[in-house]
Amino acid sequence: MDQIQRLIPLEAVETEITVVNSRFIVSLAPVNSVEDARDFIFEIKKRYPDASHHVPAFVIGHGKSIIAHCSDDGEPSGTAGRPALAVLQGSGLGNVVVVVTRYFGGTKLGTGGLVKAYGDAVREVLKQVKFATLLPTTTLVLVTPYRLYDQVVRLMESHDAVVLETEFLEDVIVTLRLKDEEVQAFTNMLGNLSSGQVEPIVVDQNPESVFPLD
Numbered sequence: 001m002d003q004i005q006r007l008i009p010l011e012a013v014e015t016e017i018t019v020v021n022s023r024f025i026v027s028l029a030p031v032n033s034v035e036d037a038r039d040f041i042f043e044i045k046k047r048y049p050d051a052s053h054h055v056p057a058f059v060i061g062h063g064k065s066i067i068a069h070c071s072d073d074g075e076p077s078g079t080a081g082r083p084a085l086a087v088l089q090g091s092g093l094g095n096v097v098v099v100v101t102r103y104f105g106g107t108k109l110g111t112g113g114l115v116k117a118y119g120d121a122v123r124e125v126l127k128q129v130k131f132a133t134l135l136p137t138t139t140l141v142l143v144t145p146y147r148l149y150d151q152v153v154r155l156m157e158s159h160d161a162v163v164l165e166t167e168f169l170e171d172v173i174v175t176l177r178l179k180d181e182e183v184q185a186f187t188n189m190l191g192n193l194s195s196g197q198v199e200p201i202v203v204d205q206n207p208e209s210v211f212p213l214d
Helices: 035-049 083-090 110-126 144-156 181-195
Strands: 008-009 013-019 024-028 053-062 063-070 094-101 133-146 162-168 172-179 199-213
Touching: 008 181, 013 110, 024 035, 035 053, 035 063, 035 094, 053 083, 053 144, 063 083, 083 110, 094 110, 110 199, 133 144, 133 181, 144 172, 144 181, 172 181, 172 199
Parallel strands: none
Antiparallel strands: 008 133, 013 024, 024 094, 053 063, 053 094, 133 172, 133 199, 162 172
8 A cells, every 4th residue: 555645636626815906816726747737827827818927836746756846927036936836735735736826906915925825825725625546546347147246236335446337248247446455355355255256357457546535
């Protein structure tokens, strides 16, 4: 089992705050690479072309294997990108990009005000995030006689299997995905249940499957 819990956002979210008449729109999304992050930043700039600033920050990877980046995008040095990135990194998320889009409201916020505003903007969007985790998984195919099918379903449920496809033919053919940590126990119990008649076949292994967190 992985020692690092690799948290990611489940889906894209957006919110906004107002600070002394300046409008801060915060857009956050899951990404798998630096290229994905840059594409998202470009999309946000196109969505709000008349904004004063688009301050990006992203973290790709987890633990010691991360790529982190931020930019002040014309704001005074160190007042925008760094506080945004610091809050993002403090969340524990990886594979995530955020863009804080500012519409200047006519009143300068000063260095401290900008640092607080950009940090608060990212904190606000993080409140909206649904968390997921990346886990290694194995996809299996098994063929079970109808008389065992209900028991197999209960066994899959007890091991948090994700059923990808079920075909009701002469026998029932089930394609399912399991967390790697569940595979051995599931296989052993399936063998006991079916007296060795049902043997799952490994058809795929994925080191980074997305599992929502409750």
